Amino acid sequence: MIGAFVTVMLLLIVGMVMYFGSANFLNRSTQFILFFDQSVNGLLVGSPVKFRGVPVGEVKRIMIRAEGQREDSTAIPVVIEINRSRLENDLGVSRTAFAPESIHESLERGLVAQLNLESVITGQLFVEFSFEPAKAFSAETHIDHLNESIDIVEIPTLNSSLDQITADLAQIIADIKDLDxxxxxxxxxxxxxxxxxxxxxxxxxxxxxxxxxxxxxxxxxxxxxxxxxxxxxxxxxxxxxxxxxxxxxxxxxxxxxxxxxxxxxxxxxxxxxxxxxxxxxxxxxxxxxxxxxxxxxxxxxxxxxxxxxxxxxxxxxxxxxxxxxxxxxx
Incomplete structure (x- = not known):
């Protein structure tokens, strides 16, 4: 009886591990870190991460400083997670730009991230990825915000026009207020x-x-x-x-x-x-x-x-x- 009870318990434990762990086992994902030199107001944990408009992941963490960030860096670190399983299974991409074995090649081809406006009404932002060959990664031009190697890859970012748009809107509102x-x-x-x-x-x-x-x-x-x-x-x-x-x-x-x-x-x-x-x-x-x-x-x-x-x-x-x-x- 005791042997049968132990066997059943082991089977239940294995089943629970397989059931609750199957999602993470089947859902392969990779995390990257981004550094933004502009305001991230409107970007939230869970905000979408898109590649040319196609959702591929989400924002996982927004910090003031990251571990290993250089002292002279004032950029805001943002950790994102790319759902590689969705890219490969749902979107039909056999070899993704975000795979560990191809990420450095993607950086050399000009993979960059920037903030875009998800909703004008709410002001919510999302992270948009694209290829910009003119901004291709190189040791001479890349600004590294990390002073030591950590177990996460940094992807370069571009400043978006959001700050300029915000400034223009503020100026327009100020001009309207000045009107008699x-x-x-x-x-x-x-x-x-x-x-x-x-x-x-x-x-x-x-x-x-x-x-x-x-x-x-x-x-x-x-x-x-x-x-x-x-x-x-x-x-x-x-x-x-x-x-x-x-x-x-x-x-x-x-x-x-x-x-x-x-x-x-x-x-x-x-x-x-x-x-x-x-x-x-x-x-x-x-x-x-x-x-x-x-x-x-x-x-x-x-x-x-x-x-x-x-x-x-x-x-x-x-x-x-x-x-x-x-x-x-x-």
Whole structure:
């Protein structure tokens, strides 16, 4: 009985070790250390570690100083853990850049880390890995923050633009605070009122009536007998001048050439005048496109003036609407 009990207990212990240790046994991971010369505010333990946007691990520790860190180094040490099992099994990478046997080769190819913004709302950061050949590791250019060998590999980092973005946002906020918003609101209100007054001063109905009347008068004149008689009289007068010139037998010499040129030019002018009168009549007649578009433009002008007047009246009642917008209740 005692032997059987001991055997069962040993089997249970082995089973528990295999069950609880299988995750760590199957989940191969490697830790690295990073040193950031900028603020890590927003980076938390558990924050994602990504390789070109693909999650590959997480942040394990954020410290003030690391063991073996040089005295003159003020960088913030961050320990990350790369899940190599996920890289190899889920992402199909047979030979990862973070494997112990290939990490130094990856550093020589320019493997670097930097901080990026995970969420604009929360300000949470994550660690982003990428290859930057121009920043490839070398003994001459690499800044080593460790003064002695420890059992963890340091991966170089790049300063991100987060500090500059933060500084720019702070400057923008400061500039906004310096603005005299009350004066700006009053100036905009004055401008709108002035524009409304000017538009209201226009008697658009009278202008429309006047232009329409002028167009009708032009159309009536072109269609009148008087206009047609004038054109016919010009043609008759020209024919008489031409006949008179021929009666003097002026058929050669400089004067003859001048008369021929003059005759051709007058004929061309009269033909052009006929075409112009026909086109003008077509354009300004009641059903023409030009007249329709002009009347539409006048109607739009009236609607615009009315809208600006309503906007001006609303802003007079609610000056803060320029900055806050219209309330939902309205």
């Amino acid at each position: 918003l009350q004066e700006l609101s009053e100036n905009i209100n004055t401008l709108i009122i002035s524009a409304t007054t000017q538009l209201q001063g226009l008697d658009t109905a009278a202008i429309s009536t006047s232009i329409t009347g002028t167009a009708d008068e032009i159309q009536n004149f072109i269609a009148s007998k008087q206009f047609k008689q004038s054109v016919d009289a010009m043609r008759i007068a020209f024919d008489q001048v031409s006949a008179t010139a021929r009666s003097f037998n002026i058929e050669e010499g400089p004067l003859a050439d001048t008369i021929d040129t003059w005759s051709a030019q007058i004929t061309q002018t009269l033909d052009s005048f006929d075409r112009l009168s026909n086109e003008a009549s077509a354009l300004i007649e009641p059903g023409s496109d030009l007249r329709h578009e002009f009347e539409s433009m006048l109607r739009e002008l009236v609607r615009t003036a009315r809208s600006i007047r309503l906007l001006s009246e609303y802003i007079e009642r609610n000056p803060n609407a320029i900055l806050t917008g219209r309330s939902q209740e309205e």
